[in-house]
Amino acid sequence: MITPRFSCSQTDKSVIVTIYCPSVRASDVEINVDETLFSVHINPYFLRLNFPHPVVEDDASSAVYDPSTGYLTVTLTKEVPGQEFKDLDLLAKLLAPRPSKTVPTQPVIEVLDSHDTEQNGADDELAARAQELSLEQREILEAAENDWQLPQSVPEPLPPLQTSAERRYGFLDMHSGYFRHVEHTENEVNELGTDAETCLPHERRQRRLKHEEEKWDEDYYMADYADDDYIRNLLAWPNPQTIDTDDFQYTEKEKLTMLRLPRKEYLATPEQTHNLYLTLLTLLFAYAYETRTTQHDPTPESAWTISSLTPAFSALDPPPYGEPSSNSSEFTEAELSDTFTASYRRSLAFPLYRSFALAEACRADVAALLARGKRVVARCLMETKDILDHHDVYYVYSKIWVDDFCVWTLAYASDDVLAKLADAVKNLQISKSMIGWDLEELEALTREDTERRPDSDDESEDEIERMLPAPL
Numbered sequence: 001m002i003t004p005r006f007s008c009s010q011t012d013k014s015v016i017v018t019i020y021c022p023s024v025r026a027s028d029v030e031i032n033v034d035e036t037l038f039s040v041h042i043n044p045y046f047l048r049l050n051f052p053h054p055v056v057e058d059d060a061s062s063a064v065y066d067p068s069t070g071y072l073t074v075t076l077t078k079e080v081p082g083q084e085f086k087d088l089d090l091l092a093k094l095l096a097p098r099p100s101k102t103v104p105t106q107p108v109i110e111v112l113d114s115h116d117t118e119q120n121g122a123d124d125e126l127a128a129r130a131q132e133l134s135l136e137q138r139e140i141l142e143a144a145e146n147d148w149q150l151p152q153s154v155p156e157p158l159p160p161l162q163t164s165a166e167r168r169y170g171f172l173d174m175h176s177g178y179f180r181h182v183e184h185t186e187n188e189v190n191e192l193g194t195d196a197e198t199c200l201p202h203e204r205r206q207r208r209l210k211h212e213e214e215k216w217d218e219d220y221y222m223a224d225y226a227d228d229d230y231i232r233n234l235l236a237w238p239n240p241q242t243i244d245t246d247d248f249q250y251t252e253k254e255k256l257t258m259l260r261l262p263r264k265e266y267l268a269t270p271e272q273t274h275n276l277y278l279t280l281l282t283l284l285f286a287y288a289y290e291t292r293t294t295q296h297d298p299t300p301e302s303a304w305t306i307s308s309l310t311p312a313f314s315a316l317d318p319p320p321y322g323e324p325s326s327n328s329s330e331f332t333e334a335e336l337s338d339t340f341t342a343s344y345r346r347s348l349a350f351p352l353y354r355s356f357a358l359a360e361a362c363r364a365d366v367a368a369l370l371a372r373g374k375r376v377v378a379r380c381l382m383e384t385k386d387i388l389d390h391h392d393v394y395y396v397y398s399k400i401w402v403d404d405f406c407v408w409t410l411a412y413a414s415d416d417v418l419a420k421l422a423d424a425v426k427n428l429q430i431s432k433s434m435i436g437w438d439l440e441e442l443e444a445l446t447r448e449d450t451e452r453r454p455d456s457d458d459e460s461e462d463e464i465e466r467m468l469p470a471p472l
Contacts, residue, residue, distance in 0.1 A: 001046035003095070003259055008049075008088040013081045015055055015088075021045045022070030029065065031074060033057045037098060038076065049094045052086060054079040089250060090375070091258040092410035097265040166197045169316040170400030171408070172272060178396050187393050189307040191315045199316070208315035215349040216437055222446045224354050231355045237295055239288070241376060242368035248375060257382050261407050268412075270328040276408065277331070277421060278319035278339050279312055280377070281366060283405065285343040286310045287380050288365035290387075293353055301352075303391035306384060308350045311342050313397040331424055340425075341434050348435065356432060356439055363425060370422035374413045381406045 005020040021042055030041040033055060039048040055076040063074045078085070087093050168176045179196035191211045192199050199207070224231065250258070268276065286309035290302050312318035322338035325331070344359045369376055381402055388398035432439040 004045040015076045017074045019072040026065040050098050090410045096411040171404035175400040189314045204315050204317045225446050274328040284366045288362040302387045303394040307394045309346045367422050367426035370418045373415045378409045
């Protein structure tokens with residue numbers, strides 16, 4: 001079945017769904033409404049949307065097909081007039097499956113206070129005798145008082161059985177098999193080589209850190225620090241995505257991209273969700289670097305730049321990079337610093353322009369993008385996806401990371417969490433000592449060399465003049 005192009009709007013009393021389905025019979029349209037679930041089937045098109053609030057079919061509802069334009073317009077009545085249906089422009093969120101209703105496995109009981117009751121002599125004697133009973137005898141006594149229902153408990157789950165040497169990776173560790181024939185591809189980003197399918201998580205991290213140390217070039221960094229005219233121009237460039245505007249709308253190309261995203265439901269634990277937000281920071285940092293250095297005009301090297309700067313791509317090594325947070329609802333300064341330190345290191349070891357000031361500007365861009373909410377973040381991810389999808393090799397990172405991140409951001413990410421992250425990232429302090437490469441010492445040496453250079457240049461000019469032949 002084909003998912004048609006569509007758009008949604010609303011009035012005070014109704015929701016209007018406009019569907020583009022040319023060359024069909026209006027009499028074949030099948031429409032079904034079940035609380036928040038709305039579906040339309042008209043061969044060969046099928047559309048199923050999940051609204052945030054219930055809608056109903058009544059006398060005010062209608063469906064009109066215009067054969068001259070090919071648009072089917074369905075008007076549904078809101079169950080609660082005046083209720084606002086948010087995020088109707090987030091097509092991927094509307095297309096996502098209805099969330100599962102999870103039931104707590106254990107009763108949620110909070111003990112507010114407790115105290116010991118006074119026991120008389122008979123109770124003391126009974127308690128003493130009960131202490132002498134074996135565990136089995138006590139269980140029998142408890143069962144006798146509870147309609148002979150013996151206590152039962154669910155056994156502890158066994159560790160997952162590994163029936164293959166392959167390890168999973170990507171978004172929520174959902175993927176495998178994408179690097180089985182990596183030796184036959186020209187993947188310059190892959191730092192795991194032919195072991196990408198079998199590397200354990202700690203081995204991936206070790207290889208990533210080792211590769212960063214090998215690629216770090218002190219002379220390259222000092223040269224960029226000394227001759228930074230072009231980098232200054234990059235720092236002064238205003239990123240259009242960080243400028244807040246009230247008339248935000250997705251383009252037709254972006255809407256088509258959302259329609260082609262996978263339809264998945266992500267049952268992430270709170271800890272996994274926490275780590276996804278951290279991984280999102282690394283993706284946005286790579287996007288910010290690529291956008292700023294190309295001034296939002298991608299080049300053939302853009303896919304390589306994004307993939308090289310993202311540890312989750314090049315080494316299949318997503319955050320967290322330090323001690324995991326004990327509270328999955330909060331982001332500590334330490335784990336944010338560890339996350340950005342990894343991105344800073346890669347921006348100083350791999351791409352064309354290697355500048356700590358440029359990395360700081362990219363972090364500021366990330367904070368500004370997060371502050372604008374999930375719509376802008378999703379737009380950045382879709383631009384990243386478009387760059388990767390058009391590369392013969394690096395499209396694989398779109399399949400195992402960016403596609404799912406686009407859906408998750410649109411359907412599951414919270415604007416409130418993104419706003420908190422924006423404030424935390426904006427106020428974050430990343431010192432040069434955190435990078436581990438003696439940046440301050442290298443910069444000091446560069447400044448000293450720059451101060452001495454004019455004198456040496458003057459001396460060389462005088463020497464050249466002395467060597468020239470005397471004028472006739």
